[in-house]
Amino acid sequence: MKLYIKNMVCSRCKMVVKSELEKLGLQLLSVDLGEVETTEPISELQKRNIAEQLKRYGFELIDDKKSRLIERIKTLIIELVHQNNARLNTNLSVFLSSHLAQDYTSLSNLFSEVEDTTIEKYFIQQKIEKVKELLLYDELTLNEIAFQMHYSSVAYLSNQFKKVTGFSPSHYKQLKDKKRRQIEDL
Template sequence: MKLYIKNMVCSRCKMVVKSELEKLGLQLFSVELGEVETISEISDLQKKEIAHHLKLFGFELIDDKKSRIIEKIKLLIIDLVHTKNNNINSNLSDYIVGHLSQDYNTISNLFSEVENTTIEKYFIHQKIEKVKELLMYDEMNLSEIAFQLNYSSVSHLSNQFKKVTGFSPTYFKQLKNNKRKQIEDL
């Protein structure tokens, strides 16, 4: 039986979900981002117990088809940006359609209706979050970050960053450094 779980976004999430479901006595066949397959069937009472238990860790069981599709789109984008560094050989819509095997207009409209934003804007926000993360690590310069995330140029990255955050990447980095100094002074 498959369980669909919201908010699983990284390998640590997979480990937590696996561990907690095993504590509840479930035998698992596989644990992937957003999806767990159990060996045996699960009763409605067990589902309620699982839902309650996972909620303590910030996860939610997803029962309806629309929510599952939305979560799959989000997980595809998160994986693409945070694991694969936006490294695809096609455009975003083809990438998503290739993984979901559904009409892009349909899933795009559904995503916009439920999330109040477009798939493209969600994708851009995820890319900006990755840029912030890389700026915080302070191991790469802006040119390297732009290249890694497949931006056409540093200025394109900078413009998109400022549009989303209200700050230039350089200013954001200075803010981060100032906050770190204040904490270290304590």
């Protein structure tokens, strides 16, 4: 049986979810971002226990189709930005449509309706959060960050960064209180 879980955004999330579900005695076939497959069916009582246990760690079981689809869109974007450094061989719309086997217009309309933002803005927010992280590490130049995050130029990255954060990347680096947001809060 498949369980869909909201806020699973990284490999540590997968480890926590796996550990907690195994503590509850579940036999797992697979644990992926946003999705867990068990070897056996799960009763309603087990589902409530799972939901309660996962809630302690900021996760949430998702039951309806719309929420699962939106969570899948978010997961694909998060993986793309935070694990693959926004490396796209095609447009974001084509990437999402092909991975979800759905028309991009319907995906976009649903996402905008439920999340009150567009897929593109969500993608940009994720990229800017990754840029903030790279700026904090202070290991790469802004030019290297722009290249790594597949921006066409440093100027384009700087303009987008300022539009989203209100600061230039260099000003952001100098701030004492760097305001980064958790991925699941975007």
